[in-house]
Amino acid sequence: MMILTFNGSATAVVSGREKGLPLFGGHDARSKRKVWVRNVTLSYPASKGGRLVALDGIDLQVRSGEFLCMVGPSGCGKSTLLHIITGLHRPTSGDVLIDDSVVGGPSPNRILIFQELGLFPWLTVADNVEFGLKMAGVSRSERKDKAAHYLKMVHLSHFGDNYIHQLSGGMRQRVALARALATEPEVLLMDEPFAALDAQTRDLLHDELERIWAETGRTIIFVTHNVREAARLGDRVMVFTFRPGRIKKEFLVDLPRPRQIEDSAVAGMARDILEELRTEINRSLEQEYSAK
């Protein structure tokens, strides 16, 4: 296990994986840079005048096929950063590059799974999964095939004709995952997707997400406030500071896969991350109180 301190430079290449290489256990420094968040800052006009800085000089790179987790106290701007990478929100300064070309707006090549999922209640499960393909003008028969494929991948083959409200929380998560995968995006962004689920369902979905990630070789950026989850899933974990959001430290999780949330090595890693996070939370709380 090694811990690297983030130095903010573009050379902070620590891990990654190339398609075709063994996915479980092991990082390959040769694999390509997929996402580059280049010096992104986001600020709003504050009510008392001046500006409230939400994200401050975020610079990070994600390798192709990497599973990156971001943790931080609530209000650190990690969700906002996902919106910026998706292209749904513009930063005040800086930019996001995918394969070295600048992101100008949303694209089905980068799919964000929202915290609230945003599944369409007026469509059936299968129609939800097909939605991105339909927008891309894919033929009906091909859409059906792809939807069936991804529904099978998330173990929802028999639920294609159901409506969203008929499904449990865990099943809705799977639909959201299938819908995101169906457009075959290179980058999958997930915003605290499992926060509202019970522990058993969450553990199960961790296993499945890890399996699907290994099967599809997607690049995943995963936001959570659960350090255990971050250590369980990530190749790398970024710790964010509280307002303004900055990258405080990054941890390389060099543990063999498939992992289990109970693994002692995962627990040890989570402890280290939590320590970093806790001093941060304390510091931000002090900041909050002294401000009043």
Added chain:
Amino acid sequence: MTKRVFRQLVFYALLLAVWIVVARLRIWPPYMVPSPRGVYESLRAGFSDHSFWIAIVVSMKRIAIGYAISVAIGIVLGLLLASSNFLEETLGGLLLSLQSLPSICWLPMAVLWFGLSEKAILFVVVMGSVLSVTIAMESGRKQMPKIYGLAGRNLGANGIKLFFYVLFPASLPYVVSGLKQGWAFAWRSLIAGEMIFVTLGLGQLLMTGRDLNDMSQVVAVMILIVVLGYAVDGLLFKTVERRLQDKWGLSPAT
């Protein structure tokens, strides 16, 4: 449920009984208070000489066309208002103030523009309902959770596709009551317009009854108007609402 139906039956039976008694007492002449039998005879005669059928078909055709135009214009206008602060503050305010204008007030303008024609009555119907559809669409679009638009854009929907496949269906549960209200306004405007000048239609039948001092026919046509209005509301809109609620998993309105 059956208890409710029973109560309603009792209520209407009582109502009918009171009506029979009042008519029998002859306190007022039949041209002021018609007897139930007279109204029934009027209905029978009207349907058997086809004049009621013709009136119903003509009125329903007018409202179908007028309402369709209203909905088409109202949806586009409502979405425009919802998407632009400038339009909402300017045009939105104007439309809200125009809504206080009873739809029949558009009739003189319609007659001068279109003459005594089918177009004039359609104009009145559209003006009577388009504003409430517009306002319903605007507020529906605003109440709709933003997440659907974001998710739709992320999945590659934009422009007209985003509207058709995401924004419109997503806002339906929020606009369906507005669409219903728009229909009710359209119905009222139509009957009012027909009463004043247009040939054929239920409104005109009502006026014919007045011209002939035939209170039985007046009441018969009024009953017809109520039944038709209620049927469209109860069958068409209730069905749409129920289907939406089933799909979305919303609890049925009580």
